Amino acid sequence: MKKIITICLLTAGFYACNNGGGTETKTTTATTEPAADTKTTAKTDVTDSPDFVKGLELVNNNDCKTCHKVDEKLIGPAFRDVANKYPNNPSTLDTLAHKIIKGGQGNWGSIPMAAHDKLSVEDATAMAKYVLLLKNN
Template structure:
């Protein structure tokens, strides 16, 4: 009889402990649950740099010339995209000068066999500004 009472008491104690421990698990579950941060909205390069002075000046010059007939910001058409050019070259004074000279004199072979026509009427300053615009557009 004593054994029955002792077992009953032990069962009640275990049940009480299990019940009391089970309640705190639920509380910790609800307090530890967090929502993941919303993924950042993907922004186009045009949107990203629209207020940058090199972007504004360079875009205006590019629109005044025939650049858009062969190049786009993020997609290759006849020539490479501006973003691809920006990915290939660091923004240094040497690269700005090199690329501006290629814009003025024309070039072939850097991006395939289709030549980039010369733009001899373009000033060195304007060509360099256009190149600064292009090099700004890194992905």
């Protein structure tokens, strides 16, 4: 008897969670004007960008993740913190690319960033583009 009651309760619970399996018809009405305090901001999905894909591949194939994470400080700053600090423009890309190649110290504390002198300027720029695409809007 306990098994039958348990099965019935579980079945009822699944049914309730599923809201009847979509047998209801919902009607919505569209408004022609957005509310006065509603702002519409469309964020583009940067993960489909060729710059994002190429940069991510380079970051994953080098030692970047030894010291950096996307959203958390590890040894070095989070990539997103770097993106939020700098504007995404050619001058910044050049500066960051050379910083990746030559290494450095002082912009994010006393721990130095190792040099990556075997990277080409093109690859370092692609990595910098990837990082800057992580900017929060």
